[in-house]
Amino acid sequence: MFEELKNKKILFITTKNLDYLRNTQEIRQLKEKTDFLSVIGSKDKSYPKRLLKVYWKLLRTSCQKYDWIFVGFAPQLIVPFFNWKFRKNKLYIDFFISMYDTLAFDRKKVKPESFLGRMLAWIDRKTLKAADAVIADTKAHAEYFSEEFGADPRKIQVMYLEADKSIYYPHKVEKPEEAKGKFTVLYFGSILPLQGVDIVLEAANHLKKIEDICFYIIGPIGEKMKKPLDPNIHYIQWLSQEKLSDYIAFSDLCLAGHFNKNINKARRTIPGKAYIYHAMEKPMILGDNPANHELYSEKDPGISFVEMGSGEKLADKILECKENKRRGNIWK
Numbered sequence: 001m002f003e004e005l006k007n008k009k010i011l012f013i014t015t016k017n018l019d020y021l022r023n024t025q026e027i028r029q030l031k032e033k034t035d036f037l038s039v040i041g042s043k044d045k046s047y048p049k050r051l052l053k054v055y056w057k058l059l060r061t062s063c064q065k066y067d068w069i070f071v072g073f074a075p076q077l078i079v080p081f082f083n084w085k086f087r088k089n090k091l092y093i094d095f096f097i098s099m100y101d102t103l104a105f106d107r108k109k110v111k112p113e114s115f116l117g118r119m120l121a122w123i124d125r126k127t128l129k130a131a132d133a134v135i136a137d138t139k140a141h142a143e144y145f146s147e148e149f150g151a152d153p154r155k156i157q158v159m160y161l162e163a164d165k166s167i168y169y170p171h172k173v174e175k176p177e178e179a180k181g182k183f184t185v186l187y188f189g190s191i192l193p194l195q196g197v198d199i200v201l202e203a204a205n206h207l208k209k210i211e212d213i214c215f216y217i218i219g220p221i222g223e224k225m226k227k228p229l230d231p232n233i234h235y236i237q238w239l240s241q242e243k244l245s246d247y248i249a250f251s252d253l254c255l256a257g258h259f260n261k262n263i264n265k266a267r268r269t270i271p272g273k274a275y276i277y278h279a280m281e282k283p284m285i286l287g288d289n290p291a292n293h294e295l296y297s298e299k300d301p302g303i304s305f306v307e308m309g310s311g312e313k314l315a316d317k318i319l320e321c322k323e324n325k326r327r328g329n330i331w332k
Contacts, residue, residue, distance in 0.1 A: 001029060004090075005070075005092070006034065007033070008034055008067040008068050009034070009065060009066045010030055010036065010067065010069075010070055011040065011063060011068070012039045013040045013070070014040075014041045014073050015050060015051050015077050017041075017043060017044075017045070017050065018041040018043055020073065021161065022073055022094065023041070026070070026072055026159075027039065030070065038066070040054055040058055040061065042054055058082055063086060063088075064089075066089055069090070069092065070094075071091070071094070072094045073096055075094065075131070076099050076123050076127045079093065079127045080126050080130075091132050092132065092135070093127065093128075094159075095151075096135075096136075096137055101148070104120065106192070106193060106265045107193065121148075125149045128150070129150070133157065134155050135159045136156055136157070136158050137159065137269065138160070138270055139158050139290075140269075141268045141291070142158055160275070160294075163276045163278070163280075165279055168241075169245075169280060170249075171245075171249050172250075173246045176250075178214065182212050182213060182232070183214075184214055184216065184253070185214070186216045186218070186248060186255065187216070187219075187255040188217075188219055188244060188273060189273065190219060191219045191220055191225075193263060194260045194265050195257050195258055195271070196260035197225070198225065198226075198311075199260070199309065200257075200311075200314070201221075201311070202311020202312070202315075203312075203315040204228050205228035205311070206312060209230070211232070213232060214232040214233070215232065215233045216236065217233065217235050218235075218236045218244065219236075248282055253284070253285065253318065255284065256287075257273075258287045258289070259306075259308055261308035261309030262309070266287065266289065267287075267289040267290060268289075268290070268291050269291050270291050274286060274296070278296075283302035283321060284303065285305070285306050285314065286303065287305070288305040288306060292305070304320070304321055
């Protein structure tokens with residue numbers, strides 16, 4: 001990865017917070033390739049403030065002394081507006097998400113055929129066309145970017161996410177009292193639509209009366225969602241990464257997803273939590289889709305796939321994993 005950047009002068013730009021996993025991964029890999037790396041970014045928690053600070057720094061920066069400009073997360077917020085500054089540079093972008101796809105189909109904030117929807121698609125196409133090299137997070141996404149926005153497939157490379165192994169690594173933690181002696185199932189997420197947390201809740205509802213199974217569901221689940229209530233189902237709004245790592249460590253099975261079958265993006269992305277579970281050597285259930293099969297196989301220890309969109313099928317798969325553990329056919 002990044003062989004064309006070896007020993008080059010590189011300016012890395014990101015509008016996402018600098019400690020974001022994708023940023024730290026790319027900065028680390030770039031530092032391995034060159035001794036001349038400058039970074040424009042911000043640690044401000046507010047995205048608008050962070051964006052303004054990045055714009056201000058970029059306006060004051062002479063880009064001509066760099067061989068390559070590398071724009072990280074959301075290059076659509078940089079490239080269309082600052083391409084005039086990059087005309088004498090080679091341009092590398094991390095096209096991690098399509099704004100059109102995310103806002104029109106994933107979040108459903110705009111209609112695809114609306115003026116704003118068409119504008120977002122135009123921005124995606126313009127950003128991809130300006131780049132000399134493009135990174136995607138999966139092969140499935142790379143194919144979509146080529147088909148939907150006309151990206152040159154010869155320019156696209158795939159770079160999978162990596163878990164932060166200083167936090168997420170195999171270790172042992174004693175179960176809390178309420179989970180002792182029970183098959184413990186964990187799910188965490190930011191509760192985005194494509195993640196399919198409703199399928200997780202449906203599965204938990206199917207299994208809530210089985211006394212030797214308990215669930216930990218971690219994330220900001222809103223009041224509008226139908227949450228099954230039972231002493232064996234534990235809801236947690238938020239945990240620090242270090243505490244989350246401990247909860248994963250004592251769990252017997254982790255749910256990765258994505259489980260939503262109606263959002264196509266869910267089939268083209270590998271959930272970030274999958275990288276974390278795998279780094280911690282925990283058994284996990286993945287949605288049966290092309291992106292997940294790029295990296296994982298049921299031939300691998302602890303890996304299971306389930307049909308997307310069915311809480312009943314997920315519940316059945318959880319029971320199957322529980323039985324496998326009883327027989328000693330699964331990790332830990």
